[in-house]
Amino acid sequence: MKKIHGSFTEAVSEIKDGSTLMVGGFGLCGIPENLIIALMETGVKDLTVISNNCGVDDWGLGLLLQNKQITKMISSYVGENKEFERQYLSGELEVELLPQGTLAEKIRAGGAGIPAFYTPAGVGTPIAENKETRLFHGKEYVLEEALFADFSLVRAFKGDKMGNLVYNKTAQNFNPMIAAAGKKTIAEVEQLVEIGEIDPAAIHTPGIYVQSLIEGQQEKRIERLTVQKTG
Numbered sequence: 001m002k003k004i005h006g007s008f009t010e011a012v013s014e015i016k017d018g019s020t021l022m023v024g025g026f027g028l029c030g031i032p033e034n035l036i037i038a039l040m041e042t043g044v045k046d047l048t049v050i051s052n053n054c055g056v057d058d059w060g061l062g063l064l065l066q067n068k069q070i071t072k073m074i075s076s077y078v079g080e081n082k083e084f085e086r087q088y089l090s091g092e093l094e095v096e097l098l099p100q101g102t103l104a105e106k107i108r109a110g111g112a113g114i115p116a117f118y119t120p121a122g123v124g125t126p127i128a129e130n131k132e133t134r135l136f137h138g139k140e141y142v143l144e145e146a147l148f149a150d151f152s153l154v155r156a157f158k159g160d161k162m163g164n165l166v167y168n169k170t171a172q173n174f175n176p177m178i179a180a181a182g183k184k185t186i187a188e189v190e191q192l193v194e195i196g197e198i199d200p201a202a203i204h205t206p207g208i209y210v211q212s213l214i215e216g217q218q219e220k221r222i223e224r225l226t227v228q229k230t231g
Helices: 033-042 061-066 082-089 100-112 175-181
Strands: 020-023 047-050 070-075 094-097 116-119 133-136 139-145 149-160 182-193 212-215
Touching (some): 033 182, 047 061, 061 082, 100 116
Parallel strands (some): 020 149, 047 070
Antiparallel strands (some): 116 139
């Protein structure tokens, strides 16, 4: 059995100043929102965060940004967050912006133990500056190094006490690959079930990648609510 935390504060207690974190989610979909809140409350700082984006101004990773706990973001999208823009333009926040497919593959490679790979994405742009390039079959590719993290924070729909995880539909997003690429993975689950209750064929993340779990309820905010006008 994996460690089951009794509180979200306990779950993030090993994360210290200067840690590198990977955080699952896409926008506000599938984010480990309670782990993020607990991390904000600890006040740890100088964090490097690897995630698709940085939440919104008042939710998700945006809470850590507001609290000046993040010093560097490695991501593929920076919209929906005015504080992100302000901190970047003022020089308070270091940002490494990557094509989304490249970011996903850098994380996947880290989890698979692959140190680097070649990709055509970014060739001839500032993304390729100071990076090795090489021709394959007459086409130029840029070398991208894998990403790793001290801690990975992920969110799953269901998890068992051996750490096997199932994600709900599009909430899979970056979560499975991030779960594999951290030295220690902490999973926030909506439902914690007994060993054997999850069909092995339904498992998205095997328990070997997960070190601890905590069950909790999520607010599941909608990032941008669009409704149809009537009449």
